[in-house]
Amino acid sequence: MPEPAxxxxxxxVSSIGFVxxxxxxxxxxxxxxxxxxxxxxxxFFIRDAFWLSVTxxxxxxxxxxxxxxxx
Numbered sequence: 102m103p104e105p106a107x108x109x110x111x112x113x114v115s116s117i118g119f120v121x122x123x124x125x126x127x128x129x130x131x132x133x134x135x136x137x138x139x140x141x142x143x144x145f146f147i148r149d150a151f152w153l154s155v156t157x158x159x160x161x162x163x164x165x166x167x168x169x170x171x172x
Contacts, residue, residue: 111144115155136164
């Protein structure tokens with residue numbers, strides 16, 4: 102059974118991914134669609150709360166950088 106910290110982080114990461122995916126789908130923005138899908142799928146593969154939050158932060162930073170670069 103997963104630990105409570107992991108469940109909380111996984112729920113937060115998946116929620117961010119869902120919102121990012123839906124926003125990208127409505128605005129037809131491939132960067133947000135791809136990042137949203139990654140954030141939705143990573144909790145299935147990463148089983149540690151710390152590494153899941155680090156991965157989420159890295160993906161969100163990449164999206165922010167892509168937006169600042171004009172993508």
